[in-house]
Amino acid sequence: MRQTSMVRPGPESAQRKDERPGQAGAPISFGHVSHNFIHGDRAVLVLEDFDLDIAASEFVSIVGPSGCGKTTALSMAGGLERPRAGSVLLDGEPVDGTSDDVAFMFARDALLPWRRVRRNVELGMEVRHVPAAERRRRADEWLRRVRLEEFADSDVLHLSQGMRQRVAIARTLVQSPRVVLMDEPFAALDAQTRANQQQEFVRLWEAERPTVVFVTHDLEEAILLSDRVVLMAARPGRIVADLRIDLPRPRTQEMRTSSPEFAKYLETLSGRLREEVVAAEERRQAEEERA
Numbered sequence: 001m002r003q004t005s006m007v008r009p010g011p012e013s014a015q016r017k018d019e020r021p022g023q024a025g026a027p028i029s030f031g032h033v034s035h036n037f038i039h040g041d042r043a044v045l046v047l048e049d050f051d052l053d054i055a056a057s058e059f060v061s062i063v064g065p066s067g068c069g070k071t072t073a074l075s076m077a078g079g080l081e082r083p084r085a086g087s088v089l090l091d092g093e094p095v096d097g098t099s100d101d102v103a104f105m106f107a108r109d110a111l112l113p114w115r116r117v118r119r120n121v122e123l124g125m126e127v128r129h130v131p132a133a134e135r136r137r138r139a140d141e142w143l144r145r146v147r148l149e150e151f152a153d154s155d156v157l158h159l160s161q162g163m164r165q166r167v168a169i170a171r172t173l174v175q176s177p178r179v180v181l182m183d184e185p186f187a188a189l190d191a192q193t194r195a196n197q198q199q200e201f202v203r204l205w206e207a208e209r210p211t212v213v214f215v216t217h218d219l220e221e222a223i224l225l226s227d228r229v230v231l232m233a234a235r236p237g238r239i240v241a242d243l244r245i246d247l248p249r250p251r252t253q254e255m256r257t258s259s260p261e262f263a264k265y266l267e268t269l270s271g272r273l274r275e276e277v278v279a280a281e282e283r284r285q286a287e288e289e290r291a
C-alpha cells in the first residue's frame, strides 16, 4: 500500500505550550542499571549495566529481541519498577514512583467505554483535581488538535481504531507531560492507520517537544520517527548499538522507499538485530541443554 502522507509540523508548531509554559522535555539518564526478576526459585538477570542518556526533548526508540527488557527499562523511567542496582534520573532527580510529568501510551488505547470521548480525555485531569471548566476547555482544545472535535460527545465504542488512538494521544498530551513513554503504541493498527497515527503523533511532538521514549518491534517506524534508535541485546538486556538518525525533518512516509540514508539505517539495524536474535536463540538452546 502506498503511503503518501507527510510528517509535517502543524500550525501548533508556532505556538508556545499554553498549559505549562516553559515545561519542555526532561532529560532521562539510566546509569549502570541492573535488574532481575524472580522466577520460581531463581533470579533471572533482565538488565545488566544498562546505560542510556536521553537529552531533553529527544525522541529515542528502543528496539531489540522479544524479552530483552525494553518494557522493563520503560517502566523504570516511569517509576513503575525500581532497579535493583544503578540509577534512573529524570531531570537529574532519582525516579521515585510515578510523576505528573510522565505520561504513558500503550498498544491498547485503554479508553473507558462507559465514558464519552471528551470525558476520556479529561480523565487524567480529573485525577489531578483540575476544575471542571478548565478540564473541558483543555479537552476540547486537544480534541480540536487531533481533529476529533465533532466527536467530543460520542460513545468511544462507535469510533474507528485510528480515532480511538487519536483520543488516546489527546488524553496523553493534554496534561503537557515532559516525558512520554510509549510501548508499541501503534502496534494494533493496520498499516495505513498506523502511518497516519505516526504522522499525527510526530506533528504534535514537534509542537510540544516532550522527551519521548518509544519501544517498538518495527525498525522502519523507529527510524522514521526518532532522533536516535538504540538496540538492545537479550539475556541480560543491554545496549549494543546506538544510532543517530540524521534524516531531515519533516520526514515523509516516502523516505521508507526513496531515501538511500533510510535504507542504510534499516540495513544496519536489521543486520544487528538479526545477529542478536540468533545469539539469544543459541543461548536459550544452550540453557535448555544444560537444564
Ligand SMILES: Nc1ncnc2c1ncn2[C@@H]1O[C@H](COP(=O)(O)OP(=O)(O)OP(=O)(O)O)[C@@H](O)[C@H]1O
Pocket: 037, 038, 039, 046, 064, 065, 066, 067, 068, 069, 070, 071, 072, 073
Ligand atoms: N513482573 C515481572 N515478573 C517476572 N518477570 C518479568 C516481569 N516483567 C518482565 N519479566 C521478564 O523480564 C524479561 C524482560 O521482559 P520485558 O517485558 O521487559 O521485555 P521486552 O523486551 O519488552 O519484551 P517484548 O518485546 O516481548 O515485549 C522477560 O523475560 C520477562 O519474562
